[in-house]
Amino acid sequence: MMNKENIQAAGTMVSRKHNMPAGLEKFIKENSIVARSPGRINLIGEHTDYNNGFVLPAAIDKAAYLVITPRKDQEIHLHSVDLLEDYTTNTTDLKKSMFMSWPNYILGVIEQFILAGVKINGFDAALTGDIPIGAGLSSSAAVECAVALAMNELCGSGFDKFTMVKLAQKAENDFVGVQCGIMDQFASMFGRHNHVIRLDCRSLEFEYVPFNMDGIKILLLDTNVKHSLGSSEYNVRRKQCETGVAWIQRHLPEVKSLRDATMEMLDKYVLHDDILIYQRCKYVVEENNRLLAACKDLEQGNIPAFGARMFETHYGLSKLYEVSCPELDFLVTHVQDNPAVLGARMMGGGFGGCTINLVKEEAIEELVAGAAVAYKKGMNKTLKAHIAKIETGSNILS
Ligand code: GLA
Numbered sequence: 001m002m003n004k005e006n007i008q009a010a011g012t013m014v015s016r017k018h019n020m021p022a023g024l025e026k027f028i029k030e031n032s033i034v035a036r037s038p039g040r041i042n043l044i045g046e047h048t049d050y051n052n053g054f055v056l057p058a059a060i061d062k063a064a065y066l067v068i069t070p071r072k073d074q075e076i077h078l079h080s081v082d083l084l085e086d087y088t089t090n091t092t093d094l095k096k097s098m099f100m101s102w103p104n105y106i107l108g109v110i111e112q113f114i115l116a117g118v119k120i121n122g123f124d125a126a127l128t129g130d131i132p133i134g135a136g137l138s139s140s141a142a143v144e145c146a147v148a149l150a151m152n153e154l155c156g157s158g159f160d161k162f163t164m165v166k167l168a169q170k171a172e173n174d175f176v177g178v179q180c181g182i183m184d185q186f187a188s189m190f191g192r193h194n195h196v197i198r199l200d201c202r203s204l205e206f207e208y209v210p211f212n213m214d215g216i217k218i219l220l221l222d223t224n225v226k227h228s229l230g231s232s233e234y235n236v237r238r239k240q241c242e243t244g245v246a247w248i249q250r251h252l253p254e255v256k257s258l259r260d261a262t263m264e265m266l267d268k269y270v271l272h273d274d275i276l277i278y279q280r281c282k283y284v285v286e287e288n289n290r291l292l293a294a295c296k297d298l299e300q301g302n303i304p305a306f307g308a309r310m311f312e313t314h315y316g317l318s319k320l321y322e323v324s325c326p327e328l329d330f331l332v333t334h335v336q337d338n339p340a341v342l343g344a345r346m347m348g349g350g351f352g353g354c355t356i357n358l359v360k361e362e363a364i365e366e367l368v369a370g371a372a373v374a375y376k377k378g379m380n381k382t383l384k385a386h387i388a389k390i391e392t393g394s395n396i397l398s
Contacts, residue, residue, distance in 0.1 A: 020065065020397055023081045027067045027126035028398070033153045037146035037394035038063040039137035040187035041218060041356055042347055043196055044306075044313055045291040047321060049181025051241050052202040052259035053288040056295070057183055058211065059191020061391040064129035064142035066106075068150045071122035076110070078103050081128035091120050096175065102127065105140050108175025109147040112167040118157045132386065134226035136346075136353025140176070141184030144168035145394045149189075153396055162204065165189050178231045179238050180349075191393030198295055202259055209295070211390055213303050216342065219357040219364055221335075221371060222384035223327035226352040234349050237280060237323065244270050244281035258284045283320035287313060307343025307358050311336065314345035314355075323350030327379050331355045334374050340367060354386075 020034060028034060038059040045055035071077070076094075078087045080102050087103040089095045094111050097103040106125060114120055125147075131139040148164040151157070159167070168185040172178050182201055190197060195208040241258055248255045248269045255261055263285055270278045290309050297306040314332050318324035328346040332355055335341040340363030347356040359367060368385045375383040 021128050021130070023128050024065055024067055024126060027069070027079070027081075027124070029069050032067050032069040032398070033150045034065065034067050034397040035146040035150035035153070035394065036063045036065050036397050037142045037144075037149065037188050038191055038391055039131035039139055039142050040184055040191070041137070041220070041388050041390075042183065042187070043356070044294045044310060044345075045183075045287060046313060046317055046345075046347070047237060047323065047349075048284060048287050048291065049183040049199075049201040050179065050238055051181075051284045051288075052257035053284065054291045055181075055183045055187075055199050055201060056196050056209075056291060057187035057199070058196040058390040059187050059393045060137065061389040062129070062131040062137065062386075063391075064127065064131060064139060064146045065397075066143070066146040066150055067124075067126045068147075068154055069124045070154065071124060074122045076107075076122055077124045078106055079124070079126045081126055091122055101140075101176075102143065104176050105143040105171070106147050108171030109144050109151065109168055111175055112171050113148075113151055113155070113157065116157075116159075116167065118151070118155050120151070120155065123154070132222060132384070134352065135220070135222050135384075135386075136348030136350075137220075138184035138188065138348070140172065141168065141180075142188050144171050145185055145188040149394050149396060161189050179235045187393070189394045191391060193392050194390050196390070202257070209298060213358065215361050216303065216358050217361050217364060218388045218390075219359045219368070220347075220354040220386040220388055221331045221357060221368075222354045222386065223325070223331065223352055223379075224381055224384055225325065225327050227325055231349075233323065233351060237321065240277050240280040241284060243274075244277050247273055247277070259288060261285050279320040279322075283316040286316060303342050303358065307341075310343030310345045310356070310358070317346055317350060321350075325351050327352065327375075327381065328355055330375065330378055331371065331383075334371055334378075335359075335367065338363075338367065356388075 039062045040057045042057040074091045076089050094107045148168050152159050165185045172180050192208050196211045199206040248265050294309045335344045340360040342358040344357040372383040
């Protein structure tokens with residue numbers, strides 16, 4: 001059964017000062033660069049980033065840490081401190097790992113640096129972190145941003161944060177093969193303590209919005225599952241959105257993405273062609289509108305209204321966009337009528353990972369205990385819970 005100790009309160013491993021995790025110290029030499037880059041949550045605005053829409057993410061107090069040390073040759077030696085795995089390749093042939101995923105997040109960024117004209121020499125890298133993997137907290141984007149930041153420092157390439165975010169995203173698109181949007185890398189790099197980022201993914205204009213909900217905490221309920229469908233279905237959703245846009249464009253060439261689309265356009269130009277494409281696009285158009293309304297709620301301190309929109313987002317993701325799974329639906333349904341829960345929904349790409357819940361602080365312990373029992377009974381799975389605190393984005397530690 002879950003109790004207070006089981007709730008992995010954020011900050012257990014890393015303090016506000018972002019100290020180096022103990023396991024990394026032995027890899028640090030005189031000329032090493034150490035970078036930290038956090039995972040992210042997203043309050044609302046899901047699957048909107050690659051549709052040029054809005055998102056409302058924040059960096060959290062769980063991060064990836066990377067030590068990079070230059071070598072005298074052209075070899076690249078990668079080590080995962082947590083998985084006790086090694087991968088070796090070299091700068092002239094960045095071979096993708098077929099059996100391990102973590103080296104590819106590093107190599108993908110290196111490839112982007114090379115393509116951008118940066119001279120990369122051999123190096124050793126050691127990676128660790130406390131972002132739960134597969135929990136939908138973007139541990140991969142965190143690694144990519146840590147690599148970008150460390151390499152930028154090591155090579156003196158002088159890239160600004162925007163450029164590094166784009167390189168990291170491109171690494172995920174081209175080397176890893178997931179056609180993700182920009183949200184995860186942006187949040188990891190630009191996060192600010194106790195603020196969410198209202199990001200316009202079309203213009204990349206953004207604004208820090210203070211996040212202070214008195215007495216309310218962000219509770220992540222981790223399904224502990226990651227369905228293999230994840231990345232392939234993600235790319236399918238992206239294509240379906242593009243199809244919807246193409247159909248509208250036949251009549252309205254000025255519509256460049258679903259950001260420019262309205263429900264009227266969908267009803268007129270998509271509904272009669274394909275109901276599935278219509279539902280996907282409908283979700284995205286509604287979600288963009290929902291986010292704008294949710295930002296107003298936040299400004300007015302109307303947390304119940306904000307929370308109600310989170311439930312609506314979940315419904316859309318589950319029924320229209322179909323990126324939820326039975327475990328995520330179970331956890332959202334479980335908390336739905338609990339008066340201590342202001343809002344809840346699945347978070348991130350979907351098909352597993354966490355639900356994000358806004359919960360009255362005093363009710364968290366009981367809620368987690370009850371949810372764990374129900375989840376075991378209903379899904380025969382073990383629930384994990386994390387309290388996410390909002391932290392600063394990527395930085396160089398030494
Ligand atoms: C993943 C992707 C992001 C975003 C979310 C869904 O986390 O990496 O770019 O599309 O899914 O909102």
